[in-house]
Amino acid sequence: MKLVKKAGLFLDSFFEKLTLVSLVALILIVTTQVMTRKLFNFVFFWSEEVTLLLLAWFAFMSIAIGFREYIHLGIDSFTNLLSKKFNKVWDKVIMISTLAFGLYLVIQGWEFTILMMDSTLPATKLPSSITYLAMPITGIMIAGYSVLQLINIRTTRHQGIEEEL
Amino acid sequence: GGSAETETGSGEGKKPSYTFRLADVHPADYPTVVGDEKFAELVEERTDGRIKIEVFPSGQLGDEKAVLEQVQLGAIEFTRISASPLAEFNGDFSVFGLPYVFESDEHMWSFLESEKATELLDGLNQAKMKGLAYYDSGSRSFYSSKELKSMDDLKGLKIRVQQSEINIDFLSALGANATPMPYGEVFSALQTGVIDGAENNLPSFDSANHYQEAPHVLLDHHQRTPEVLLMSDTIWGKLNEEDQKIIKQAAIDSVETQKEEWAKWEEQSEKKMKEEGVTFTEVEDIKPLQDAVKPVVEKYSKDYQDIMDAIEEARP
Amino acid sequence: MDTNTVGTIILLVSFVGLILLRFPIALTLVISALMTVIYLGVPMPVIGQQMVQGVNSFSLLAIPFFILTGQIMSEGGLALRIVRFAGLMVGRIRGGLAMVNSVAALFFGNISGSAVADVSSVGSVMVPMMKKNGYEADYAVGVTIASAIQGVVVPPSHNLVLYSLAAGGVSIASLFMAGIVPGLMMLAALMVTSYLIARKRGYGKAEPVPKSEISGILIHGLLSLSPAVIILGGILSGWFTATESGALACLYSFILAFFFYREAPLSSIWNILKRTMRTVSMVFFLIAASASFGWTLAYLQIPGMVTDLFLQISDNPLIILLIINILLLLLGAPMDMAPMILIMTPILLPVVTNFGMDPVHFGIILILNAGIGLLTPPVGTVLFVGSAIGKVSIQQATKAMLPFFYALIVVLLIITYIPDVVMWLPTMLAD
Numbered sequence: 001m002k003l004v005k006k007a008g009l010f011l012d013s014f015f016e017k018l019t020l021v022s023l024v025a026l027i028l029i030v031t032t033q034v035m036t037r038k039l040f041n042f043v044f045f046w047s048e049e050v051t052l053l054l055l056a057w058f059a060f061m062s063i064a065i066g067f068r069e070y071i072h073l074g075i076d077s078f079t080n081l082l083s084k085k086f087n088k089v090w091d092k093v094i095m096i097s098t099l100a101f102g103l104y105l106v107i108q109g110w111e112f113t114i115l116m117m118d119s120t121l122p123a124t125k126l127p128s129s130i131t132y133l134a135m136p137i138t139g140i141m142i143a144g145y146s147v148l149q150l151i152n153i154r155t156t157r158h159q160g161i162e163e164e165l
Numbered sequence: 166g167g168s169a170e171t172e173t174g175s176g177e178g179k180k181p182s183y184t185f186r187l188a189d190v191h192p193a194d195y196p197t198v199v200g201d202e203k204f205a206e207l208v209e210e211r212t213d214g215r216i217k218i219e220v221f222p223s224g225q226l227g228d229e230k231a232v233l234e235q236v237q238l239g240a241i242e243f244t245r246i247s248a249s250p251l252a253e254f255n256g257d258f259s260v261f262g263l264p265y266v267f268e269s270d271e272h273m274w275s276f277l278e279s280e281k282a283t284e285l286l287d288g289l290n291q292a293k294m295k296g297l298a299y300y301d302s303g304s305r306s307f308y309s310s311k312e313l314k315s316m317d318d319l320k321g322l323k324i325r326v327q328q329s330e331i332n333i334d335f336l337s338a339l340g341a342n343a344t345p346m347p348y349g350e351v352f353s354a355l356q357t358g359v360i361d362g363a364e365n366n367l368p369s370f371d372s373a374n375h376y377q378e379a380p381h382v383l384l385d386h387h388q389r390t391p392e393v394l395l396m397s398d399t400i401w402g403k404l405n406e407e408d409q410k411i412i413k414q415a416a417i418d419s420v421e422t423q424k425e426e427w428a429k430w431e432e433q434s435e436k437k438m439k440e441e442g443v444t445f446t447e448v449e450d451i452k453p454l455q456d457a458v459k460p461v462v463e464k465y466s467k468d469y470q471d472i473m474d475a476i477e478e479a480r481p
Numbered sequence: 482m483d484t485n486t487v488g489t490i491i492l493l494v495s496f497v498g499l500i501l502l503r504f505p506i507a508l509t510l511v512i513s514a515l516m517t518v519i520y521l522g523v524p525m526p527v528i529g530q531q532m533v534q535g536v537n538s539f540s541l542l543a544i545p546f547f548i549l550t551g552q553i554m555s556e557g558g559l560a561l562r563i564v565r566f567a568g569l570m571v572g573r574i575r576g577g578l579a580m581v582n583s584v585a586a587l588f589f590g591n592i593s594g595s596a597v598a599d600v601s602s603v604g605s606v607m608v609p610m611m612k613k614n615g616y617e618a619d620y621a622v623g624v625t626i627a628s629a630i631q632g633v634v635v636p637p638s639h640n641l642v643l644y645s646l647a648a649g650g651v652s653i654a655s656l657f658m659a660g661i662v663p664g665l666m667m668l669a670a671l672m673v674t675s676y677l678i679a680r681k682r683g684y685g686k687a688e689p690v691p692k693s694e695i696s697g698i699l700i701h702g703l704l705s706l707s708p709a710v711i712i713l714g715g716i717l718s719g720w721f722t723a724t725e726s727g728a729l730a731c732l733y734s735f736i737l738a739f740f741f742y743r744e745a746p747l748s749s750i751w752n753i754l755k756r757t758m759r760t761v762s763m764v765f766f767l768i769a770a771s772a773s774f775g776w777t778l779a780y781l782q783i784p785g786m787v788t789d790l791f792l793q794i795s796d797n798p799l800i801i802l803l804i805i806n807i808l809l810l811l812l813g814a815p816m817d818m819a820p821m822i823l824i825m826t827p828i829l830l831p832v833v834t835n836f837g838m839d840p841v842h843f844g845i846i847l848i849l850n851a852g853i854g855l856l857t858p859p860v861g862t863v864l865f866v867g868s869a870i871g872k873v874s875i876q877q878a879t880k881a882m883l884p885f886f887y888a889l890i891v892v893l894l895i896i897t898y899i900p901d902v903v904m905w906l907p908t909m910l911a912d
């Protein structure tokens with residue numbers, strides 16, 4: 001059990017680091033594009049496409065990590081008027097809906113990824129499904145986080161940097 | 166798909182009714198959308214209102230590639246798109262991106278009406294799409310903020326092209342520098358001199374206001390990329406033979422209206438451009454250009470030599 | 482009832498219901514869209530496809546870049562230098578510290594374009610400083626949060642980029658130009674208001690700055706402002722796109738903060754990146770979700786129906802605009818900035834373009850409305866963060882913010898009904 005937890009945490013950190021590094025990579029690619037265009041009059045024909053691909057992955061990964069960090073919050077002004085007991089049950093309903101959303105991304109996202117296997121991206125000729133693969137992968141993460149939250153395990157890993165959101 | 170499907174009538178004579186959707190990225194008065202509307206009208210008329218097709222203009226349901234994916238999925242039943250993104254779904258369609266393969270509009274249409282061109286449409290079923298008909302989209306030519314009197318003037322200029330390897334090779338074969346960038350940025354790039362010119366068909370040159378910054382047009386008609394009206398193959402498979410026939414025929418019959426509308430539109434654009442002081446120079450002889458880009462055409466056309474042969478045969 | 486009508490009811494009722502029941506807004510958008518397409522029999526993967534399409538746009542990339550630049554500036558000590566710079570400019574007027582706050586917020590929010598980041602960085606410097614100089618805490622909070630709203634209108638602003646996307650590619654350069662005059666009008670309105678309050682309450686001037694420090698403050702203030710100059714200059718001259726200037730500003734502010742000022746250790750870059758990702762996570766989920774919701778709206782042809790509805794109420798543009806402003810202010814009470822822009826743009830833009838309004842003009846009106854919504858309870862992120870920093874209750878902060886709120890409403894009415902105020906600069910640019 002301990003080993004499973006350790007492996008899970010490692011994988012989770014790895015994905016987060018990858019997400020942050022891809023943000024840095026995006027800055028570098030775009031800067032390179034400006035430089036080559038301004039100084040040498042050319043642009044790598046793949047640069048925009050690779051940027052977009054990386055952006056889609058960065059966006060979906062950060063959305064998943066947002067679920068881990070309880071960033072996607074709702075408006076509680078109205079539910080505050082209702083009983084504590086209701087709110088406790090309702091928390092579970094929201095978590096189960098999140099789990100369902102994660103599973104949607106896994107199942108239907110995968111189906112769509114498969115459907116897009118045969119078409120290609122114009123510049124790099126990579127399969128279009130490489131962009132859509134972000135759906136099932138982040139779907140697994142979201143489903144995982146929401147299962148942990150459902151069994152009352154707090155999933156936040158950002159300490160001391162929450163307040164400035 | 167999202168078709169409201171109901172059975173009308175009773176017993177032997179009962180026939181299904183549908184409401185379908187047709188997505189187009191162009192605005193409501195654009196020639197392709199007029200063609201779409203004609204197609205929808207013909208289908209509704211010939212099925213006594215059983216099959217309704219609602220046209221969604223102005224890219225409301227997404228850009229061309231996104232809508233194509235929805236058509237593959239069966240979420241949208243019809244779309245009208247340029248043949249150029251179809252190359253990402255069926256490599257044979259990249260033939261329309263090759264430079265100077267058609268000598269004239271007549272040459273292109275003589276090919277588009279040939280058996281080979283119909284085969285090309287049919288080949289889309291591999292990608293879960295059913296090609297119905299070709300629409301006109303004129304030809305693409307170069308324009309620049311610098312004077313363009315002959316093809317030699319293009320040498321060394323920075324020209325915006327659509328992002329593809331063919332275009333980059335094509336431009337370097339002409340001695341120009343290809344600068345791929347998103348379409349929306351072209352105007353300000355022309356304004357600030359980031360690029361010296363771009364290329365497109367006349368109506369787009371007009372509607373995107375590029376003529377204000379790049380008033381010199383060199384009519385070399387380097388690419389003729391038709392539009393394609395197509396349907397989701399999943400939905401097509403659900404229709405009975407009678408309805409399939411009606412739809413296919415209506416698509417073909419709508420082409421005439423679309424071509425007329427295109428010709429009118431192109432004429433209006435040219436007239437307006439001339440009033441705005443845009444200079445047009447027609448390239449009389451494209452033979453030297455065809456020779457210059459020969460290695461490019463040969464490099465990319467290896468995989469569909471049969472189509473190249475059919476184009477050759479279609480020469481009027 | 483026909484299927485489209487039932488679909489519309491499912492979409493809208495589930496959306497409002499789940500929002501009231503504390504479902505995250507982005508999640509609600511996706512769930513409502515999914516329920517609707519299931520009912521309509523449209524293949525479900527289309528919702529996921531639209532989510533991916535929603536975040537698959539080059540200009541969208543400007544958003545994380547702007548936010549990251551703002552984070553580096555605030556962490557790396559650039560924000561503090563901007564505050565000092567502002568102090569030099571307006572500190573010697575009566576009630577000057579409040580004005581310093583407004584000017585600093587304009588400059589800083591300028592880059593981050595995020596009112597929340599603005600409050601937390603400028604506010605955490607200014608509120609304690611104002612309290613120490615005898616200003617009441619609630620007043621300090623009131624002026625801080627109202628000032629933070631300037632940043633969403635004044636370019637560069639990632640919220641304007643968001644609008645440009647939601648509006649289907651309105652020129653970012655034009656929007657940025659259009660935001661300048663309204664932003665300065667907001668500054669003027671806030672400064673006049675704080676001057677009037679300062680006279681009434683008898684607040685004094687700030688201490689004069691010693692002569693020997695002036696040149697240093699000027700130089701470092703300008704240096705700290707230069708990321709904004711890169712972004713704005715690059716975009717307005719047409720040299721770079723918004724995304725490209727965002728990337729350059731990131732690199733530049735990184736070098737300035739970590740190799741020149743060196744107040745924060747290099748290792749703090751991880752936390753800066755994490756913070757950026759937190760904000761981006763929220764915004765991107767909303768963008769992705771709104772794309773799928775917007776697709777469903779379009780599929781059901783709801784925007785066209787809303788336009789018809791407005792035309793039935795009135796065909797007078799002045800009245801329609803008044804209704805829209807009231808509607809947006811009311812929606813801004815419970816709604817946050819990004820969802821407001823992403824959800825309301827596809828619905829309301831066709832209404833106003835129908836009577837010939839420029840999408841750029843409407844964008845500025847929408848953004849200012851959504852910005853004011855950040856100040857109003859029950860859900861006002863800027864109000865909440867401001868109260869937390871000033872350690873006052875939400876009620877106190879709301880009351881103190883009211884005079885500034887009215888001032889901003891006056892600006893809103895001016896920019897709504899005198900289009901030239903907004904459109905003058907972008908029209909000049911186009912010529």
Ligand code: NA
Pocket residue numbers: 590591592593594595631632633634635636637638639
């Ligand atoms: Na700003």
Ligand code: NA
Pocket residue numbers: 813814815816853854855856857858859860861862
């Ligand atoms: Na609010």
